Amino acid sequence: MARIDLTDVGHAYSRGDGSEDWALKPLSLSFDSGKTYALVGPSGCGKTTMLNIISGLIRPSQGRVSFDGVDVTARPTRHRNIAQVFQFPVIYRSMSVRDNLAFPLECRGWEQPRIDTRVGSVAEALGLSHRLDRAARHLSADEKQLISLGRGLVRDDVAAVLMDEPLTVIDPQLKFSLRRKIRELSEQFQPTVIYVTHDQYEAMSFAQEVLVMRHGRIMQQGTPEQLFESPRSTYVGYFVGSPAMNYLDAAWDGSAATVAGVPVTPAWAPPVRAGARFQLGIRPEYVRLVQRSGPNTLPATLHSVRDHGPTRVCHVDIGGQSATVKVPREHPIPSEPLLYLEMPRAKVLPYVEGELAVVD
Numbered sequence: 432m433a434r435i436d437l438t439d440v441g442h443a444y445s446r447g448d449g450s451e452d453w454a455l456k457p458l459s460l461s462f463d464s465g466k467t468y469a470l471v472g473p474s475g476c477g478k479t480t481m482l483n484i485i486s487g488l489i490r491p492s493q494g495r496v497s498f499d500g501v502d503v504t505a506r507p508t509r510h511r512n513i514a515q516v517f518q519f520p521v522i523y524r525s526m527s528v529r530d531n532l533a534f535p536l537e538c539r540g541w542e543q544p545r546i547d548t549r550v551g552s553v554a555e556a557l558g559l560s561h562r563l564d565r566a567a568r569h570l571s572a573d574e575k576q577l578i579s580l581g582r583g584l585v586r587d588d589v590a591a592v593l594m595d596e597p598l599t600v601i602d603p604q605l606k607f608s609l610r611r612k613i614r615e616l617s618e619q620f621q622p623t624v625i626y627v628t629h630d631q632y633e634a635m636s637f638a639q640e641v642l643v644m645r646h647g648r649i650m651q652q653g654t655p656e657q658l659f660e661s662p663r664s665t666y667v668g669y670f671v672g673s674p675a676m677n678y679l680d681a682a683w684d685g686s687a688a689t690v691a692g693v694p695v696t697p698a699w700a701p702p703v704r705a706g707a708r709f710q711l712g713i714r715p716e717y718v719r720l721v722q723r724s725g726p727n728t729l730p731a732t733l734h735s736v737r738d739h740g741p742t743r744v745c746h747v748d749i750g751g752q753s754a755t756v757k758v759p760r761e762h763p764i765p766s767e768p769l770l771y772l773e774m775p776r777a778k779v780l781p782y783v784e785g786e787l788a789v790v791d
């Protein structure tokens with residue numbers, strides 16, 4: 432498995448009228464060997480363009496791509512030694528499951544006993560051991576996609592496994608187990624995986640590192656925990672988490688913050704420029720519904736409660752601003768519409784003009 436470095440890589444597709452649009456703004460970043468990454472963001476943010484630059488399907492307008500320090504920018508896909516898994520299964524329909532998995536290894540001249548061992552362990556991890564002798568065309572869509580994944584992971588000599596929305600065609604009920612299988616396989620075989628998805632839940636539950644993209648830029652790269660605990664922008668706070676992070680317009684007088692005239696102390700004192708938009712962000716999971724006023728509590732009105740099984744989501748109004756509170760099922764919800772929201776100071780993050788305020 433390889434370390435992949437993008438150095439000052441950017442890409443602009445030419446439009447018919449001769450103008451150009453940067454689908455990927457120039458950036459430099461590295462993917463460490465043996466780690467799992469997810470590229471996540473809304474449609475059109477440049478995820479597939481970045482993946483295709485890494486695979487060699489697109490030659491970037493500028494910059495350098497290297498695998499383990501070797502410049503591969505000019506190499507076509509077939510000379511990059513990567514495995515790819517696409518939205519739709521790519522399998523040999525007339526071959527058995529075993530032959531589908533073995534084929535990439537035979538092409539590389541592996542000895543038969545080594546092929547048998549490797550195919551056996553990948554099939555076992557995929558839960559396909561009992562299907563090895565079936566013709567692939569008789570399998571369900573999910574099982575076919577499992578084979579595509581298996582073919583991606585069966586070779587231990589690939590530089591990276593690149594996956595572009597591999598669960599799109601999968602039945603929603605099976606997505607969960609398939610996602611778990613991909614994660615188990617990644618832990619077992621430790622390939623460098625770059626996984627494209629528009630689904631933040633998929634990204635957060637699968638990858639060790641998540642890159643959140645917008646308009647051809649990386650807005651933040653970090654572990655799922657880092658993205659959840661300290662989103663660097665309101666964009667990331669809204670995009671990651673369900674429901675999204677709460678952002679409340681606030682005032683800052685140089686030493687203290689207020690929301691709708693009520694004091695709230697954030698985790699740290701932010702530098703706020705005069706006239707800049709100042710907001711306090713807190714995850715719905717960290718807000719507590721309480722009966723009476725106290726330090727860092729805001730009076731609120733309860734509007735509605737949505738049941739999400741193990742949790743309930745309360746929609747509240749704070750002086751004309753909406754917010755959500757996630758309440759574990761076993762916690763009571765006050766019957767009175769007027770209540771207080773307690774915001775633990777360490778979880779109240781200050782944002783200036785949409786960016787997490789950092790202290791120099």
Ligand SMILES: Nc1ncnc2c1ncn2[C@@H]1O[C@H](COP(=O)(O)OP(=O)(O)OP(=O)(O)O)[C@@H](O)[C@H]1O
Pocket residue numbers: 444445454472473474475476477478479480481629
């Ligand atoms: N072949 C192309 N020619 C011109 N523009 C393109 C081409 N492919 C992509 N684009 C544009 O580049 C931008 C980024 O597209 P890209 O497919 O990389 O985004 P994405 O995040 O993968 O989106 P999606 O999830 O919808 O595939 C979009 O504005 C898209 O319209």
